[in-house]
Amino acid sequence: MIAKEFSELIVGPVNKNLCNAHLIGLSFGYSQLMANVSLIFYLVIGAVLQKDDDTISGFHIFICSFVFIFASQTASNAQSYGPDITKAFLASIKIFTLMFTPTKINAIDEPPQKLLTVDHFQGEIEFKDVWFRYPSRPKQWVLKGFNLKIKANDCIAIVGESGQGKSTLINLLLRFYDVTFGEILIDGADIRSYDVRNLRA
Ligand SMILES: Nc1ncnc2c1ncn2[C@@H]1O[C@H](COP(=O)(O)OP(=O)(O)OP(=O)(O)O)[C@@H](O)[C@H]1O
Ligand SMILES: [Mg+2]
Numbered sequence: 001m002i003a004k005e006f007s008e009l010i011v012g013p014v015n016k017n018l019c020n021a022h023l024i025g026l027s028f029g030y031s032q033l034m035a036n037v038s039l040i041f042y043l044v045i046g047a048v049l050q051k052d053d054d055t056i057s058g059f060h061i062f063i064c065s066f067v068f069i070f071a072s073q074t075a076s077n078a079q080s081y082g083p084d085i086t087k088a089f090l091a092s093i094k095i096f097t098l099m100f101t102p103t104k105i106n107a108i109d110e111p112p113q114k115l116l117t118v119d120h121f122q123g124e125i126e127f128k129d130v131w132f133r134y135p136s137r138p139k140q141w142v143l144k145g146f147n148l149k150i151k152a153n154d155c156i157a158i159v160g161e162s163g164q165g166k167s168t169l170i171n172l173l174l175r176f177y178d179v180t181f182g183e184i185l186i187d188g189a190d191i192r193s194y195d196v197r198n199l200r201a
Helices: 002-009 011-052 058-080 082-100 166-173 196-200
Strands: 125-132 143-150 181-186
Touching (some): 002 011, 125 166, 143 166
Antiparallel strands (some): 125 143
């Protein structure tokens, strides 16, 4: 019963692939035919040229024929990489654009002005009316007016369903992203006034 249903279901894909297989077979046969036809063509041309010119030997014709055949084969092989080359080119543009896009939150270079450090960290963290959406999904708010105050030395757990924004809170705390609205305070000072390098150390 199952085998019958299965064989009925695969009739469509089999017919479709059968057609493709025939096309591939034909094109392969055609390319082989053309390789042999071109060899005959070069040999005939060589023979005609040799008739009028005594300096051309059979050896020359042989060498020239193979140079042409291998060159055309290599050129056609290289051409088959055409679509991949285009894809690689477009991908490299994306990679280099990403690499050369200046980051809004620079965690590598020395900041231009003196920033706060968390050397004397007391430990109070406050999320104050935080609104946040990821730049890649500007229509979806992850945090909408989120408030949370964690007192120094308090140990808390953030629980919630998957996709509710728990990891996002940590991403914001380490300044992988900046809040869209609202503020995050560490020991009463806005997180943006801290040196990011020190914040993540
Ligand atoms: N880098 C990102 N770009 C765009 N959207 C993101 C990104 N990271 C997370 N999101 C989206 O933000 C929302 C909150 O994700 P988050 O990872 O903070 O949830 P979570 O509570 O940590 O989930 P889980 O319990 O599965 O770890 C989800 O809808 C998620 O799809
Ligand atoms: Mg998570």
